[in-house]
Amino acid sequence: MQPPDTAFAAEWAETLIHGRRTVLPKRLAAPGPDYAQLQRILRAAAAAPDHGERLPWRFVIVPQMRRSALAEVFAASLRERDAQATEEQVAQAREKAFRAPLLMLAVCDTGAAGDEIPPAERLVSAGCAIQNMLLMATVLGFGSALTSGKAMGSRGLRGLFGLGPQEQALCFVNIGTIAGKKRGRERPDAASYVSELGGPP
Numbered sequence: 001m002q003p004p005d006t007a008f009a010a011e012w013a014e015t016l017i018h019g020r021r022t023v024l025p026k027r028l029a030a031p032g033p034d035y036a037q038l039q040r041i042l043r044a045a046a047a048a049p050d051h052g053e054r055l056p057w058r059f060v061i062v063p064q065m066r067r068s069a070l071a072e073v074f075a076a077s078l079r080e081r082d083a084q085a086t087e088e089q090v091a092q093a094r095e096k097a098f099r100a101p102l103l104m105l106a107v108c109d110t111g112a113a114g115d116e117i118p119p120a121e122r123l124v125s126a127g128c129a130i131q132n133m134l135l136m137a138t139v140l141g142f143g144s145a146l147t148s149g150k151a152m153g154s155r156g157l158r159g160l161f162g163l164g165p166q167e168q169a170l171c172f173v174n175i176g177t178i179a180g181k182k183r184g185r186e187r188p189d190a191a192s193y194v195s196e197l198g199g200p201p
């Protein structure tokens with residue numbers, strides 16, 4: 001790939017990468033991506049590095065008509081964890097299923113025991129695929145967020161999404177129109193996470 005103007009492309013890519021901010025689902029409104037935009041977002045995942053070409057991840061879109069099934073899973077998971085949960089807390093857990101216009105579950109296939117490509121590499125690939133989608137959503141003008149929580153490993157969620165024994169639910173990908181923004185977090189300085197072999201840690 002040869003950008004027409006490398007300096008411009010680098011500046012633009014930097015703006016995009018640093019411009020992506022978590023916009024929590026309560027601040028995401030309709031409309032979500034249309035069909036063509038959704039295809040671009042989904043195709044972006046395919047550009048993720050994938051050692052051994054295992055395609056170790058998949059995404060499950062939760063359409064509006066299935067949101068109530070997910071809401072029940074969230075509610076049941078909370079009740080299982082906390083038998084004292086109030087009706088208000090259960091209602092809040094349910095409500096999380098309805099927020100983002102586009103809601104997808106990211107699933108990683110961690111692989112069979114002894115597979116040449118270990119779970120860590122598969123998870124890295126999944127993370128890259130997710131980030132590609134977030135960046136594509138950002139450049140299309142949408143807000144996005146990853147959400148997780150204690151229900152991710154619940155039996156109810158695994159059953160609803162038909163997860164296989166080697167599959168792990170990683171997080172939900174939420175995408176929609178930005179209805180409100182919080183000030184972004186301060187990103188860490190590169191010096192706080194980069195060192196040189198042989199130098200100080």
Ligand SMILES: Cc1cc2nc3c(=O)[nH]c(=O)nc-3n(C[C@H](O)[C@H](O)[C@H](O)COP(=O)(O)O)c2cc1C
Nearest residue numbers: 020021022023024145146147148149170171184185
């Ligand atoms: C796997 C994963 C799961 C996440 N789950 C949640 C979540 O449940 N709730 C939440 O507020 N943020 C969640 N986040 C988002 C982070 O909190 C967010 O990226 C962080 O606040 C930094 O904000 P930024 O993305 O704007 O830099 C999750 C992030 C990742 C990578």
